[in-house]
Structure formats: C-alpha cells, structure tokens
Amino acid sequence: MLRQNTNHSECGYVLSITPYRETDGMVQFLGETSGLIRLVLPAYYKPKSKQGNLGLEFTYVRYRFNPQENRLNRIIGGDILNNYKELRSNMSWLLDMSLIREVLVRTYSGENEKWVYDAFHKFMQESDSRYQLVLFLVNTIERHGFNPDVSGCVVCGSPLINEFSVRQGGFLCNRHSHRQDSKYLLMMMKGLFSKSDVSSYAAEGKIDAVVERLLQYIEFYFDIRLKTWELIKEIGEYEV
Numbered sequence: 001m002l003r004q005n006t007n008h009s010e011c012g013y014v015l016s017i018t019p020y021r022e023t024d025g026m027v028q029f030l031g032e033t034s035g036l037i038r039l040v041l042p043a044y045y046k047p048k049s050k051q052g053n054l055g056l057e058f059t060y061v062r063y064r065f066n067p068q069e070n071r072l073n074r075i076i077g078g079d080i081l082n083n084y085k086e087l088r089s090n091m092s093w094l095l096d097m098s099l100i101r102e103v104l105v106r107t108y109s110g111e112n113e114k115w116v117y118d119a120f121h122k123f124m125q126e127s128d129s130r131y132q133l134v135l136f137l138v139n140t141i142e143r144h145g146f147n148p149d150v151s152g153c154v155v156c157g158s159p160l161i162n163e164f165s166v167r168q169g170g171f172l173c174n175r176h177s178h179r180q181d182s183k184y185l186l187m188m189m190k191g192l193f194s195k196s197d198v199s200s201y202a203a204e205g206k207i208d209a210v211v212e213r214l215l216q217y218i219e220f221y222f223d224i225r226l227k228t229w230e231l232i233k234e235i236g237e238y239e240v
C-alpha cells in the first residue's frame with residue numbers, strides 16, 4: 001500500500017523554507033518519525049496567506065499531511081507548538097541555529113537516523129546553550145564512526161599530549177605535534193569523546209574554540225565546507 005488516505009500528523013522542526021512554484025513554500029522538515037523530508041506548504045507566499053507562521057524557520061510544529069511515497073507531500077494544516085519567540089531577536093541564537101541546521105542537513109545520511117531527531121530535539125530544549133551545540137557536533141561525529149582517538153598520542157601512545165589534530169584523528173604528544181593547544185581544549189576533547197560530563201567546564205567564550213575544532217573535524221571527515229561557519233567567523237560572533 002503506497003497510498004494512505006487518512007490524515008497523518010507529525011511533530012517536528014521547520015529547518016528552512018524556500019519559494020517553490022508560484023506561491024508555495026518548500027519546507028525542510030525534521031519530523032519525529034519521518035526524519036528529514038521536504039514538504040510543500042501551499043500558498044505560503046500568497047499575500048494574506050492563511051498558513052500563518054506554519055513555515056517560520058526554527059519552530060516546533062505539528063503538521064498534517066497525507067504521506068505518499070515517492071512524491072512531494074503537501075501540508076494540509078497544522079499547529080505551532082513552540083515558536084521560540086523570546087530567542088528570535090537574538091542574533092547569536094539565529095547564527096547557531098543556522099550552523100546546526102547546515103551540519104545536520106549536510107551530514108544526514110537517511111539511514112538509522114532516528115538519533116538525529118532525538119539529538120536535535122534535545123538541543124532545542126536548551127538551544128541557547130553553546131554546550132548543547134557541542135554535544136550535537138560530538139554526537140554527529142560519533143554516530144558516523146569518525147571518533148577521534150583520545151587515549152594518548154595517536155603515533156606513539158604517549159599520555160603527554162600537546163595537540164588535538166584533526167588530520168591525525170586524535171591527540172599528538174610534544175614529539176609528534178606541530179602546535180600547542182590550550183590545556184582547556186585538550187581536556188574538553190578528552191572528556192567529550194570519552195563520555196565524561198564536562199558540562200561544568202563549558203564556560204562562556206572558552207568553549208568557542210572547542211566548537212571551532214569540532215567543526216574543522218566535521219569539515220575534514222565529511223569532506224564539506226560549512227558556509228555558515230565562515231559567515232560566523234567573518235562577523236566575529238565567536239571568540240576564536
């Protein structure tokens with residue numbers, strides 16, 4: 001049975017919306033059971049559209065649609081469950097949201113990706129915390145099997161580590177490293193990838209260097225360029 005006539009309703013997040021055909025919107029939706037899909041929001045760009053804010057980026061919604069395989073589904077209606085109104089005027093929040101959206105969309109593989117929704121959902125409970133962003137990035141790296149080796153120097157095993165190397169996939173000691181990373185960065189990388197709770201060290205500002213290194217790691221192993229990150233660096237939003 002490819003066709004289902006009963007209305008399906010599903011909760012999830014609007015990641016983006018772009019114009020489609022005359023006045024429709026194309027929504028990139030991260031649904032609780034559907035995962036990352038595209039849906040058409042009819043007449044969204046019409047003046048006096050009745051769709052209200054159902055297409056507003058970075059909102060938590062419940063959509064109704066008739067799921068049919070191998071075709072674009074149209075949203076029939078829905079409700080806004082959380083529009084994050086109090087955060088929406090916060091430039092830093094918007095940039096972090098754009099960043100996490102880009103990482104999510106670019107690394108999404110479509111298989112066994114239920115964790116993506118769960119991780120994003122968890123992130124949205126405290127989306128103004130940069131530590132939650134860090135946890136999402138770590139999760140993305142681990143779920144794709146790109147875990148760095150944080151047990152010691154990846155070349156000789158020495159515990160006297162000096163650098164977290166993206167290219168080498170882990171720590172390097174003072175004999176094998178080419179740079180000196182801060183003690184803070186080394187400690188955070190060790191903790192994050194050995195499942196220790198380092199949340200109490202996630203000091204404002206200091207953690208930005210950790211975000212940067214994790215993004216460089218993701219860019220290298222997924223072979224992608226994150227445009228949002230380049231923009232954020234230009235604006236000087238992060239303390240790196």
Ligand SMILES: [Zn+2]
Pocket residue numbers: 153154155156157158172173174175176
């Ligand atoms: Zn070494």
